[in-house]
Amino acid sequence: MAKVVKYTIPEPVPQIVAESRSPYGLQTYISLFSSAGVGCYGFKEENFYCIATVELLERRLKIQKYNNKCIFDSGYICGDMTTQETKDKVFNELAMWKRYYNMDNLDVLIATPPCQGMSVANHKKKDELKRNSLVVESISMTKKIKPKFFIFENVRAFLNSVCTDIDGNDKTIRQAIDNNLSGQYNICYQVLNFKDYGCPSSRTRTLVIGVRKDLKEITPLDLYPDLQPERTLRQVIGHLPSLKKMGEISKDDIYHNFRIYAPHMECWIADIKEGQSAFDNIDVYPSLNVA
Numbered sequence: 001m002a003k004v005v006k007y008t009i010p011e012p013v014p015q016i017v018a019e020s021r022s023p024y025g026l027q028t029y030i031s032l033f034s035s036a037g038v039g040c041y042g043f044k045e046e047n048f049y050c051i052a053t054v055e056l057l058e059r060r061l062k063i064q065k066y067n068n069k070c071i072f073d074s075g076y077i078c079g080d081m082t083t084q085e086t087k088d089k090v091f092n093e094l095a096m097w098k099r100y101y102n103m104d105n106l107d108v109l110i111a112t113p114p115c116q117g118m119s120v121a122n123h124k125k126k127d128e129l130k131r132n133s134l135v136v137e138s139i140s141m142t143k144k145i146k147p148k149f150f151i152f153e154n155v156r157a158f159l160n161s162v163c164t165d166i167d168g169n170d171k172t173i174r175q176a177i178d179n180n181l182s183g184q185y186n187i188c189y190q191v192l193n194f195k196d197y198g199c200p201s202s203r204t205r206t207l208v209i210g211v212r213k214d215l216k217e218i219t220p221l222d223l224y225p226d227l228q229p230e231r232t233l234r235q236v237i238g239h240l241p242s243l244k245k246m247g248e249i250s251k252d253d254i255y256h257n258f259r260i261y262a263p264h265m266e267c268w269i270a271d272i273k274e275g276q277s278a279f280d281n282i283d284v285y286p287s288l289n290v291a
Contacts, residue, residue, distance in 0.1 A: 010072045012100045016049070020102040028097065029108040030054075030090065030145070032081060032138055037064035039153065040110050044069055051106065052077055052093040054086060072096075081113075081137045094145065109147040111138035112154065132163035135173050139180050140166060146184065148215060149223070152177070152208040156191055159206055177208060185210035188220035198228045200236040234274070 020026050027048040031040040034053045037060075044050065050070045054077045055061045061078050070076055075093055079086030097103040113134035135152075142150045152158075159174040166180060174189065181187060187210045194203040209220040241250060243258040250256035261269065268278040 010074065010096070013071065016071065016101055026097075026101060026103055027107055028103055029110060030094075030106060030147070032109070032111040032141065033113045033134065034060075034064065034110075035112070036060045037067060037069050039112055041067065041069070043108065043110075048107070049097075050075055051097055051103075052090045054079065054081055054090065056080055081134060081141075087141070090141070091144075106145055106147040107149060109142055109145060109150045111135075111141070111150070111152050113138055113152075132161055132173065135163050136166060136176060139176060142210075143180055143184075146212070148212050150181075150185070150208075150210045152206075154206050156204045156206060159189060159208075181210060185212055186220055187211075188224070190224065192224075195230050196227055197225045198231060200231045200233045232275070 016026070027046070028051050029040065029043050029048050030051050031037070031043075031053045034040060034055045037053060037055075040050075040053075044067070052075050053061070053064055053069060055064070056079065058078045061076050064070070065073075065076055072093075074089075074096075077086060077089045077093075079089065081087070094103075094106065113132075135154075135158075138152060159172065161173050162170055163173050163176055165171050165176040171179070177187065187208065189206070189208050191204060191206050194205060195201060207224070209223050211218050211220050211223070237256070240253070240256050243250065243256070246258050247260045248258045268281060270281070272278065272281050
């Protein structure tokens, strides 16, 4: 006998109802594999409503709750995206917003599936196809929901990694995206280094942006950020108070803290100068210092 999942619909919020009836309507998004919600927090800052955010680990979802990412508690979905139960919870949230808030179309679907199967940092890829199947789940949800825009973000090797597509055949992730979504979306693929866009860290990532083809005045290239000068860490956090003791946490900001390093790691960062990293600390391995 099939399990019946009870779903309680929250009471409509008058303010959102009024906004949904305005000429511009609501700006909405869904985030899949959202971790602690950092990657899509900018949408909240731009007054987008989070319809649903899906994350496997509850402790990460709790950070999103702390940041009040969703209007309704039911929007925080702790579950496995490969299960129908989790997908149904996403569809239930969509149905509720369509019914009570006049949401005809979801604006943005964001997916950042785990990258263990394609990351160069992962040396044990025995279950690569299984892990990369989470990318296929993202493609499948995009096909079903049909948002105006979708954004897939992942590691540099993302597009050339292999997955088992919806049709059961193995192919590169880029081929899977094209085969399933290029009929409905104009799609642009780019490998970017975030340090060129205001991030104080050299972080090379793949961004895939799709724009639904009925939106004829917008192209994916319109949505990519503009180049910015590189920013140093001091420029970004130099105004914060200095923390002197390992484990110390700022009284004003819990995210400003002095990380506790394992004893064997302390020598990695000892005596490094501003602008350097542990990789520059050749004194840790004197034999490598051939100068």
